Each structure stands twice: as structure tokens, then as C-alpha cells.
Amino acid sequence: MPQLVIDGRRIEVPTNTNLIEAARLAGIDIPYFCYHPYLTVVGQCRICLVEIEGQPRLAIACATPAAEGMIVRSETSPRVKEAREAVMEFLLANHPLDCPVCDQAGECLLQDHSMAEQGNRFATHMVETRRTFPGFERRLIGPHVVQNQNRCIHCSRCIRVTREISETSALTYKSRGNSTYIDTFDGGPFDDPFSACAADVCPVGALTIREFRFRKRAWKLRSTPSVCPGCSIGCNIWIDHDERLVYRFTPRENPDVNATWLCDYGRFLAESLNEEPATAVRHRVSGELLTVSRKEALLAIGQELRTARTLHIVASANLSTEELFLARELFAGELKGELVVPVDPGQPKRMKNGRGEWLNASDAHPNSSGARLLGLTIVDGERLRGFLGEAADLTVLLDPTAHPFLATDEALRLLRPRPTLVIGRGSHAMADLATWLVPGATQACNEGTFVSSLGALQRFSAAFAPSGEERPLWRILTWLAAALGASQLALSQPAEVFSLMASREKAFFGASWGSPETAGIEPPGEHQHVG
Amino acid sequence: MEATLLRARGEKGSVSLDSFLRRGGYEGLRKALSIGAEAVTKEVINSELRGRGGAGFPTGRKWTFVPRDHPGPKYLVCNADESEPGTFKDREIMEVDPHLVLEGIAIASFAVGASTSYIYIRGEFVRWARILEAAIAEARERKFLGRNILGSGFDLDVWVYRGAGAYICGEETALLESLEGKRGFPRLKPPFPAIVGAFGKPTVVNNVETLACLPSIIMNGAVWFTSIGRPRNTGPKLYSVSGHVNRPGVYELPIGTTFREIIFEHCGGIRGGKALKAFFPGGSSAPVLAARDLDVRADFDACAEAGSMLGSGGVIVLDESVDMVEVACNLAHFYAHESCGQCTPCREGADWCMDILERILEGHGRPADPETLLRICRFASGGMTICPLGDAFSLPISSLVGKFPEDFERRIKPAAPLPTKKFPVLPWSRPGTGFGV
Numbered sequence: 001m002p003q004l005v006i007d008g009r010r011i012e013v014p015t016n017t018n019l020i021e022a023a024r025l026a027g028i029d030i031p032y033f034c035y036h037p038y039l040t041v042v043g044q045c046r047i048c049l050v051e052i053e054g055q056p057r058l059a060i061a062c063a064t065p066a067a068e069g070m071i072v073r074s075e076t077s078p079r080v081k082e083a084r085e086a087v088m089e090f091l092l093a094n095h096p097l098d099c100p101v102c103d104q105a106g107e108c109l110l111q112d113h114s115m116a117e118q119g120n121r122f123a124t125h126m127v128e129t130r131r132t133f134p135g136f137e138r139r140l141i142g143p144h145v146v147q148n149q150n151r152c153i154h155c156s157r158c159i160r161v162t163r164e165i166s167e168t169s170a171l172t173y174k175s176r177g178n179s180t181y182i183d184t185f186d187g188g189p190f191d192d193p194f195s196a197c198a199a200d201v202c203p204v205g206a207l208t209i210r211e212f213r214f215r216k217r218a219w220k221l222r223s224t225p226s227v228c229p230g231c232s233i234g235c236n237i238w239i240d241h242d243e244r245l246v247y248r249f250t251p252r253e254n255p256d257v258n259a260t261w262l263c264d265y266g267r268f269l270a271e272s273l274n275e276e277p278a279t280a281v282r283h284r285v286s287g288e289l290l291t292v293s294r295k296e297a298l299l300a301i302g303q304e305l306r307t308a309r310t311l312h313i314v315a316s317a318n319l320s321t322e323e324l325f326l327a328r329e330l331f332a333g334e335l336k337g338e339l340v341v342p343v344d345p346g347q348p349k350r351m352k353n354g355r356g357e358w359l360n361a362s363d364a365h366p367n368s369s370g371a372r373l374l375g376l377t378i379v380d381g382e383r384l385r386g387f388l389g390e391a392a393d394l395t396v397l398l399d400p401t402a403h404p405f406l407a408t409d410e411a412l413r414l415l416r417p418r419p420t421l422v423i424g425r426g427s428h429a430m431a432d433l434a435t436w437l438v439p440g441a442t443q444a445c446n447e448g449t450f451v452s453s454l455g456a457l458q459r460f461s462a463a464f465a466p467s468g469e470e471r472p473l474w475r476i477l478t479w480l481a482a483a484l485g486a487s488q489l490a491l492s493q494p495a496e497v498f499s500l501m502a503s504r505e506k507a508f509f510g511a512s513w514g515s516p517e518t519a520g521i522e523p524p525g526e527h528q529h530v531g
Numbered sequence: 532m533e534a535t536l537l538r539a540r541g542e543k544g545s546v547s548l549d550s551f552l553r554r555g556g557y558e559g560l561r562k563a564l565s566i567g568a569e570a571v572t573k574e575v576i577n578s579e580l581r582g583r584g585g586a587g588f589p590t591g592r593k594w595t596f597v598p599r600d601h602p603g604p605k606y607l608v609c610n611a612d613e614s615e616p617g618t619f620k621d622r623e624i625m626e627v628d629p630h631l632v633l634e635g636i637a638i639a640s641f642a643v644g645a646s647t648s649y650i651y652i653r654g655e656f657v658r659w660a661r662i663l664e665a666a667i668a669e670a671r672e673r674k675f676l677g678r679n680i681l682g683s684g685f686d687l688d689v690w691v692y693r694g695a696g697a698y699i700c701g702e703e704t705a706l707l708e709s710l711e712g713k714r715g716f717p718r719l720k721p722p723f724p725a726i727v728g729a730f731g732k733p734t735v736v737n738n739v740e741t742l743a744c745l746p747s748i749i750m751n752g753a754v755w756f757t758s759i760g761r762p763r764n765t766g767p768k769l770y771s772v773s774g775h776v777n778r779p780g781v782y783e784l785p786i787g788t789t790f791r792e793i794i795f796e797h798c799g800g801i802r803g804g805k806a807l808k809a810f811f812p813g814g815s816s817a818p819v820l821a822a823r824d825l826d827v828r829a830d831f832d833a834c835a836e837a838g839s840m841l842g843s844g845g846v847i848v849l850d851e852s853v854d855m856v857e858v859a860c861n862l863a864h865f866y867a868h869e870s871c872g873q874c875t876p877c878r879e880g881a882d883w884c885m886d887i888l889e890r891i892l893e894g895h896g897r898p899a900d901p902e903t904l905l906r907i908c909r910f911a912s913g914g915m916t917i918c919p920l921g922d923a924f925s926l927p928i929s930s931l932v933g934k935f936p937e938d939f940e941r942r943i944k945p946a947a948p949l950p951t952k953k954f955p956v957l958p959w960s961r962p963g964t965g966f967g968v
Binding site: 057089093126178 | 875881
């Protein structure tokens with residue numbers, strides 16, 4: 001544990017910490033462009049120069065490990081200030097400075113540093129025409145990434161992502177010197193499974209994400225900590241949203257799960273949270289669709305649930321642990337129904353954690369492990385077909401997207417003649433045949449916990465309130481519980497459901513809603529987007 | 532002085548092994564194998580041999596950085612990527628005496644415990660690569676290379692690896708990257724190649740001329756070697772002299788010969804009887820020296836004292852007719868082209884220098900230009916970059932601006948108008964292109 005002094009602040013840091021991280025611990029920001037905490041150090045941008053007492057030359061903080069007794073000067077050294085200004089002048093000499101029309105503006109390291117250090121005093125000695133890369137101004141290099149080579153500052157972060165994280169080595173430098181540019185190695189499309197991460201780590205607007213480009217200015221977005229619903233790994237994300245629209249998912253740092261990465265599949269699920277909501281509770285009576293008030297509907301549904309002799313419930317591994325617990329207590333416990341959780345293995349997915357280890361997804365759901373911990377019956381597609389084929393007085397679908405089988409014609413044929421209660425979005429085929437359709441809310445409006453296949457209990461927060469009549473499932477279940485007279489389940493917060501669960505379930509003994517182990521949640525702060 | 536490194540010069544068929552053996556070839560290796568690696572290293576340290584590639588680092592000390600008890604392979608790499616403008620000494624050695632290089636490689640490999648050695652040769656040196664390959668085949672056949680060399684139990688394989696034509700691959704870590712089949716980007720140091728070198732193993736990189744010095748050090752002893760030159764600057768040195776002299780070429784002279792002697796005695800003075808204006812003492816990367824510095828001794832320490840460096844010993848002579856702006860522009864063009872593009876100050880700075888100098892040459896110089904040039908050079912050198920290429924372009928250009936300001940002032944008119952600015956063409960103003968994505 002070496003002790004050192006940075007800008008007059010004494011600090012003790014773990015061995016092998018570089019000076020950038022050491023300074024961060026001391027509360028000092030050393031600027032950097034090419035350094036990234038989860039990529040190898042290349043020392044290319046030269047902006048992180050610091051003065052170390054006893055060394056004649058300035059050293060780059062990213063490649064200098066903190067050593068015992070080191071005296072480092074960053075902000076307080078005129079030499080450093082002068083050198084950094086020179087590096088900025090070099091970097092900006094050929095940078096287009098088109099911030100007003102650049103989509104990276106607001107989350108651009110070059111812009112941030114330029115504004116923080118130089119404000120409006122920036123002056124260049126350059127009178128020459130800028131270097132440009134004709135034809136590379138807006139080039140779609142892959143399905144998700146748009147390149148503007150004119151803005152590139154040659155930090156090689158994107159190259160290192162494809163080399164070290166996705167291990168495809170898809171991107172490379174081509175040409176030499178000042179005409180160096182980024183391209184795919186073979187010149188083909190950049191179809192890496194982590195391609196958007198290359199754009200994520202780009203400190204400037206050279207690589208931007210096609211799906212997000214020009215949809216929203218970065219400073220208008222609000223970020224809510226959440227967990228990716230794409231698979232069982234449970235990558236930590238920020239839901240970036242404005243008003244009631246989700247604009248994108250960005251990775252939230254967690255060294256144990258996804259470091260600062262997110263696969264393209266998970267990232268572009270963001271759009272699925274923006275589906276058109278169902279506006280009201282609907283009841284189908286002899287082929288006719290009626291709109292019912294929620295109060296009436298809950299009473300009527302409660303009545304039907306009570307009278308049903310055989311009750312089938314299809315839950316989902318996409319539900320939060322609290323919702324699964326409520327469903328089990330209510331339907332299986334209170335009403336003695338039969339409850340299954342369908343689990344689809346899905347396409348293989350993997351993620352690299354902060355130690356460079358691959359994590360493999362066990363299935364396509366964020367909470368299959370939670371369902372297992374609650375002792376629920378897990379079924380595959382084949383057994384789900386059998387379950388739906390059995391006669392039942394009432395079939396309850398808690399999530400129409402629980403399994404791909406539910407979207408097939410066969411599933412619709414099996415359920416069409418039966419009375420069904422569907423809770424979910426209005427755009428699913430199952431919703432169209434439902435006897436009762438209660439609008440459910442998306443994850444963006446929900447709050448709860450998922451248990452990842454790594455065994456981590458992770459909390460996600462609600463980004464915004466649900467619109468219209470739609471409500472998160474846990475809320476609908478607590479109302480149903482109230483309608484059915486199960487007052488111990490008629491709770492008003494997911495946190496209360498959680499503490500009830502934590503007091504009753506062996507697997508969740510001792511887990512707490514707010515503790516960081518549970519949630520891994522940090523308040524949205526300045527380092528929310530690493531990169 | 533009797534020629535040591537170029538003693539085969541003028542001999543017919545000197546590249547053959549028989550000819551080399553007649554000159555006492557491979558005796559140094561035989562002796563090295565008999566006295567042991569420790570003794571060889573000690574002899575080289577005592578000889579005060581300094582690397583001839585340009586940096587002048589003591590060769591024996593460099594070897595001692597290699598961990599002795601490292602398990603697994605170690606490598607010796609012969610740097611034959613001679614691309615410094617004005618330097619052509621290694622080519623001369625390889626051309627007349629390839630076996631001398633091989634013998635040096637074998638001695639060095641034995642000293643550091645490497646059993647595989649690579650000769651990284653400049654891509655353009657096709658003929659010299661063939662000469663070396665032929666020499667290696669011949670030496671292997673006669674058991675001077677390969678398994679159990681001269682019955683000593685020491686094994687050594689030597690491979691010739693041709694570069695792909697980048698100046699930067701003469702820098703030892705870029706060379707290693709290139710040798711590994713990667714893009715020639717210099718590595719961050721530390722770790723130094725002696726610890727983590729080629730393929731992640733301890734590696735020593737030595738210049739051709741350095742290696743060619745070894746057989747005679749082993750044969751004649753460190754005392755003989757130190758008798759040439761002065762303390763810390765010892766041994767014979769090859770000077771490749773080019774430019775406006777009557778007899779350009781490679782000259783083997785005792786290190787520390789004055790530039791006056793090199794230029795006026797050995798090279799026959801300035802061509803056409805003109806006056807000397809300036810000279811680069813050690814390739815184009817060394818700061819230029821003016822005519823008044825002629826009595827500086829051509830060794831590492833004296834050149835450093837004079838504010839320049841001996842570098843590779845490539846003396847480029849410029850007569851009075853030369854315009855220093857053109858020299859600077861020529862250099863800037865070379866370095867901008869050869870900058871690898873990895874780190875900011877060199878990538879942007881070299882190109883920027885070139886643009887400014889070209890503009891001055893076109894007659895659009897501005898009074899602030901020399902100042903700007905000096906500022907670029909200041910912040911692209913002295914540890915601002917990963918490798919010394921930043922210094923390599925900065926030092927000569929800033930020395931040209933600093934020592935010959937009159938050449939620049941002559942071309943800069945006080946109120947020279949700027950050339951019309953060319954604005955980049957926006958894609959949608961070009962016919963046939965849409966709005967992009």
C-alpha cells in the first residue's frame with residue numbers, strides 16, 4: 001500500500017494503482033482520452049502528463065504506477081499546464097470543432113476537457129487547412145456504428161475493445177502518421193457482437209451509435225440505474241430517458257458483471273420499453289370487447305379467481321423477484337392454483353467481466369435464478385405446451401412475452417377456447433384473445449430485484465411513472481390480493497414485498513433492499529458513463 | 532589505423548565463408564565459447580563498447596539487464612533496419628563481410644544465453660538479405676551455426692526477417708512488434724526489451740555495427756579496444772559521409788576523429804571548392820552543427836557537449852548554396868511520412884511542421900512561423916512522445932530554425948497574405964451523394 005502525495009494531498013492507494021486512479025481516489029481528476037480502466041494502457045494521447053519530483057521529464061500518469069513517497073504535481077505544476085495545453089493544441093489542430101452538430105457533444109471527453117481547462121481562452125497558432133478524410137465523414141461501418149474519421153483523435157480505444165473485450169480484432173488502424181484512420185481489418189462490415197461498445201468508449205464523436213444518433217442531446221437525458229433484461233447474466237445498465245421515452249441503455253460500471261460493457265443485443269432492447277401502452281382494462285364478453293374501470297375489473301377478476309376450480313398460472317422469468325413471490329403466495333398459496341415459470345434457453349450470450357473472464361448466460365431471462373430460489377416450477381417449451389393443453393377454468397398469463405412459445409399459433413389455438421386473464425402490454429397476440437386484459441407496465445416503470453445466473457441479487461429502479469391505466473405487475477397483484485382479502489399481501493411498495501420475502505424465504509434471509517450487495521446501486525454521479 | 536570492421540573491403544569474394552576464415556574468421560567465436568558467457572560479457576563491458584545504432588548505450592551493460600536464470604527462450608535481435616537518412620554503414624558491413632555480422636551475433640547470443648536470433652533487415656535491402664541468407668546457410672553447413680556449434684554444446688539458429696519499409700521499425704520496440712507480425716508501433720517502456728521483448732521473452736536488440744565489433748574485442752581484448760578513442764568513447768567507428776563532399780562514402784576511423792578531419796582529409800573537402808555551411812553529425816535526426824563546430828570530435832560525448840549527437844555516425848554535409856528552409860522542409864516531409872501515428876505530439880506535430888515549412892517555401896511565410904515551429908518542436912520532444920521519433924524530427928528542425936534564422940527570415944515577408952483557405956467539401960454538396968445516414 002504505497003503512500004504518495006498528489007497536488008499536496010496525501011493518499012494511500014493499493015499496490016499497482018496507476019496515478020490516474022490514485023488521483024481519482026484523492027479526489028483529483030487527471031484528464032485522459034486514451035486511458036480506460038478496463039483496457040490496456042497505451043499512453044498515446046499524452047494529456048495525462050504529470051510532474052514527479054526527482055524526474056526531469058514529465059511522466060504519463062496512466063502508465064506510471066503509484067510508488068511509495070512519490071510527490072506528484074498535476075494541476076499545481078505550471079510545466080504540466082503548459083504541456084497539456086500544447087497537447088490540446090495538437091489534438092485540436094486537426095479536430096473539426098463541429099460540436100454544435102456533433103452528437104457526442106455533452107459527453108465528449110475532448111469537449112469536456114477543453115471547456116474545463118481552457119474555457120473560451122483557446123487559441124491556436126495553426127493557420128493551415130485541417131486534415132480531412134473525404135468520404136469518411138459519415139460512414140456506416142457496421143449495423144450499429146457510424147464513423148466520422150475527421151473527429152478521430154487516434155486514441156485506439158475502439159481498437160482495443162475489439163481486440164481485448166470482444167476478441168474479434170475487427171477494428172484496426174490503417175495508413176500511417178497523420179493520415180492514420182480506423183477501419184475494419186478486412187474492410188468488411190463491423191458486425192461485432194459488442195460493436196456499440198466501440199462507439200461507447202470513443203471519447204469523441206468519431207464513432208457514434210446509429211440507433212441513438214441525433215435522437216436526443218446527451219445533457220437532456222436522465223439516467224436511472226437498472227439491470228439489462230436481455231439474459232440471465234444481469235449486466236448493470238443505465239436507462240437513459242427523457243419524459244416517458246427510453247432513448248438508450250448504457251453500461252453501468254460493475255467489475256463483477258459487465259465492467260463497462262454491454263452486448264449489442266441487450267443494448268438495443270432499450271427500444272422495446274417504448275411500446276405503445278394498453279390504455280384501459282378490457283373485458284371480452286361473448287366476442288365483444290368492453291372497457292371496464294379498474295375497480296370493477298379487480299372485483300370481477302377476484303370473483304372469477306375465487307370460483308375457478310382449476311387455476312393455471314403462467315408466470316415468467318422476466319418478472320422481478322418480488323412479483324414472483326407475490327404471484328406464488330397469491331395464486332399458488334391463497335388460491336391453490338398451479339403455477340409454472342417457462343424458461344427459454346435462447347441464443348447463447350456472453351459478457352466479459354472486469355477481470356477479463358467470460359460469463360455465459362444460462363437462459364434468455366433476467367430472473368430465472370430468482371424463480372428457482374423461490375422454488376417455482378420451471379418448465380421448458382414442450383412442458384409449457386402440455387400445461388396449456390390441460391383443461392383449466394381460468395388461465396392467467398402474467399407476462400405474454402414469458403416464452404417464445406406463447407407467440408406461436410399453436411399456443412393461441414390452445415388458449416382461444418378458454419377463459420384467460422392476461423396482464424401485459426397491448427401489442428402481444430395473446431392480449432388480443434384475452435378474456436381479461438389488464439395493462440402492465442414495462443421495466444422502465446417498475447422497481448424490484450433480479451437474481452442473475454451468477455447468483456447476484458441486483459436491484460433496478462423505476463425511470464418514470466407509468467402512463468394511463470398501466471401499472472407494474474406487483475401493484476396489480478397487491479390490488480388483487482386486497483380484492484381477494486389476502487390482506488398480508490396487500491402491500492404498497494416493492495420494498496415491503498421484499499422484506500416480507502426476506503423474512504419468509506430461506507434463500508433471501510438476511511438480504512436487504514437497500515444494501516449495496518443487494519443492489520449494486522450508486523447514485524447517478526459524475527462517473528456514471530465511464531468512457 | 533588498420534581496418535577492423537571493413538577489413539574485407541576490396542577483397543574479391545569476401546562474402547564467402549572461406550574468404551572469411553582466411554581472415555581469421557570465427558576465431559573470436561571459438562575463443563568466446565571457450566572462455567564462457569560471463570567472461571565474454573565482462574570483456575565487452577570492459578571494452579566500453581557503446582551501441583552504434585544511435586543511442587550509444589553501453590552494450591555490455593545492456594546484456595546484463597537480461598535475467599540470467601530466466602526459464603524458457605531468450606532472443607537476440609540484430610537491428611539491420613538501417614533507415615536513418617544519411618546512414619549507410621550497416622549495409623556496407625553486410626555487403627563486404629556478412630560472416631563478421633554472423634560471428635558477432637553468435638558471440639552476443641552466447642553471452643546472453645539466446646539460442647534463437649533474428650536479423651531484422653530493412654525491407655528495401657533485398658540484396659543484402661540474400662547475402663545474409665546465403666552466409667547463414669554456409670555457416671550452418673560448416674557447423675558455425677546450428678546445433679552444437681564448434682563442439683561446444685551451444686545451439687544457435689539465425690533467421691533473416693525482412694521489414695516492410697517503415698522507418699519507425701528501426702526503433703527497437705517497434706522492431707519487435709513488427710518482428711512479431713504486428714503493426715510497427717513503439718511500445719511503452721518500461722518494461723524494456725531485456726525483460727519483455729520479442730514474443731514476451733527477454734530480448735537484446737543490437738545494431739549490426741555493434742555486433743561486428745564483438746569478434747575483434749574478443750580476439751584482441753578490451754585493452755586493445757579501449758586504446759582507440761578516449762574513455763567512454765572507444766573503438767573503431769564507421770562514418771557514412773554524404774552530401775556536398777568530393778568523396779562521399781563509408782569511412783572506418785577511430786572514434787573521436789574530428790569532423791574537420793573526416794570532411795576535409797578523408798572525404799576530400801567540399802565539392803566545387805565551396806564553403807561549408809553546416810553538417811548533421813549523426814544522421815538527419817541529430818541537431819545540425821554549423822561550420823564553426825568542425826573541430827568537434829565525432830564521438831558520443833563530444834557531440835552531446837556540442838549540443839548534438841553522434842547518432843548513427845551518418846555525416847550529412849551541406850555547402851553554402853543550401854537553403855535551410857528547404858532542408859527543414861525535406862526533413863519534415865520525411866518525418867511526417869514516417870511518424871507511426873500513435874501518439875499525439877509527433878503525429879500532429881510532424882505534419883504541422885511540414886505544412887508550415889511548405890507554406891514558407893511557397894512564399895506565404897508569416898513572421899510568427901519560426902516561433903510556431905519552435906513551439907511545436909519543443910512540445911514534441913523531451914519525453915512528450917512514446918518513442919524518440921518526436922525528438923528525431925524536433926531537434927534538427929528546431930536547430931535549423933535556431934541556428935540559421937536568416938534563411939527563414941529571407942523567405943518570410945512581413946505581411947505575406949495567407950493562401951486561399953480550402954474548405955472541406957461537404958458530402959451533400961457533391962453530386963450523387965445523399966445525406967449519409
